[in-house]
Amino acid sequence: MKFNYKAIKPDQTITKGILEASNIGEAKEYLKNGGLLTISIEAENQNIPFADFFSKFTQGKFDTVLFTRQLSSMLASGLTLVQSLSILKEQSQTETMKEVVTSLLADVEEGKTFSESLAKFPRHFSAIYVSLIKSAEVSGLMDKILDRLANNLEKDAALKKTIFSALLYPAVIITLMVLVMAVVMIFVIPQLTALYSNLNISLPLTTQVVVAVSTFSINYWPIVLGGIILLIIAYNRWVATETGKLIRDEVVLKIPIFGEIIRLSILAEFTRTLGLMSGSGTLVVQSLVESADVAGNLVYKNAILDTSKKVEKGLSMGDVLSSYNIFPPILTQMVKIGEKTGKLDESLLKVSQYFENDVESKVKNLTTAMEPLIMIVLGIGVAFLILSIITPIYNLTSSIQ
Numbered sequence: 001m002k003f004n005y006k007a008i009k010p011d012q013t014i015t016k017g018i019l020e021a022s023n024i025g026e027a028k029e030y031l032k033n034g035g036l037l038t039i040s041i042e043a044e045n046q047n048i049p050f051a052d053f054f055s056k057f058t059q060g061k062f063d064t065v066l067f068t069r070q071l072s073s074m075l076a077s078g079l080t081l082v083q084s085l086s087i088l089k090e091q092s093q094t095e096t097m098k099e100v101v102t103s104l105l106a107d108v109e110e111g112k113t114f115s116e117s118l119a120k121f122p123r124h125f126s127a128i129y130v131s132l133i134k135s136a137e138v139s140g141l142m143d144k145i146l147d148r149l150a151n152n153l154e155k156d157a158a159l160k161k162t163i164f165s166a167l168l169y170p171a172v173i174i175t176l177m178v179l180v181m182a183v184v185m186i187f188v189i190p191q192l193t194a195l196y197s198n199l200n201i202s203l204p205l206t207t208q209v210v211v212a213v214s215t216f217s218i219n220y221w222p223i224v225l226g227g228i229i230l231l232i233i234a235y236n237r238w239v240a241t242e243t244g245k246l247i248r249d250e251v252v253l254k255i256p257i258f259g260e261i262i263r264l265s266i267l268a269e270f271t272r273t274l275g276l277m278s279g280s281g282t283l284v285v286q287s288l289v290e291s292a293d294v295a296g297n298l299v300y301k302n303a304i305l306d307t308s309k310k311v312e313k314g315l316s317m318g319d320v321l322s323s324y325n326i327f328p329p330i331l332t333q334m335v336k337i338g339e340k341t342g343k344l345d346e347s348l349l350k351v352s353q354y355f356e357n358d359v360e361s362k363v364k365n366l367t368t369a370m371e372p373l374i375m376i377v378l379g380i381g382v383a384f385l386i387l388s389i390i391t392p393i394y395n396l397t398s399s400i401q
Helices: 024-033 051-058 064-076 081-091 095-109 114-118 127-139 142-199 205-219 221-239 242-254 258-279 284-295 298-312 317-322 329-341 344-400
Strands: 002-008 014-020 037-043
Touching: 002 024, 002 064, 014 024, 024 037, 037 064, 064 081, 064 095, 064 142, 081 095, 095 114, 114 127, 127 142, 127 258, 127 284, 142 205, 142 258, 142 344, 205 221, 205 344, 221 242, 242 258, 242 298, 258 284, 258 298, 258 344, 284 298, 298 317, 317 329, 329 344
Parallel strands: none
Antiparallel strands: 002 014, 002 037
């Protein structure tokens, strides 16, 4: 298998090329043994039709993970921030990335702090990202914090990809099923309805239901469409309110199976981010306030913000978290252990890994369980349509005989 790589040589110059290895780990080890510090490495596109065509759609993308990983590697090799940004500017593969890096380099050369420069691009660098860089500027551990940031971003992306992959299959099947049923209702059923009417056939209940739905959909589709649009607008306005969003987030967490996966993914991201910020030297109260935003759920956000206020008054974070039933005992116990040992960041990262593994396990089980369930639902739907269409014809042929 071939890999494209970019690395830093011992003389601090950038080199790139292609090497063959059985996997990416072996490729990295080969570069390391050769005295090269890896900046990036990826499998070469081989025998992938239209690869160049599809790559055009990603030309405007800014890869924050890649940027962070490359910058961390360069700083760790002894390059200055200005030198690293200059190299990244020359090596940028997309116009968007080149524009961002050019702006960052110009600001840093003018004397602005790196965190101030990053704050100008909130689409690419979150408030937590900027805050961590600000802490790194004070502590002088820029390369290490960037490395942790890259790891955090990679884990976050991997977790979201796992959940997305699990939901993609049922979403595609359900969408196709709805489209097929819509085509049948709009084009097939009206033709059969005219036939049944001309033959004066007595229709069974299932056929009457299908004909009624088809007739309503054809004659009153503007009303149905308008109603759906109004419902969406009303829902969006309701969710925009504090009460509406809170109720929605509470309901989401109570959805069977899916609610548990969402809850675990929130806990994984929250603990990982809080652990990262604690390890960078950020104050616990500030870490809690900024980590609250990554929850993406108002129930958890309110609880975390309330925890920060109580911790600021001198209470133990573990004790405060244990007063909420939305935080499991393993989290509160690990936080208490971390507070006692002075290794809160390590405890949080360990429990974060536990939640991530739990999410992956539940998603895998969900995918396995949903496949036969979807097949059953599809079978029932198809059987209902076939019976509704065939039964009148069968009754007609039976009466003729």
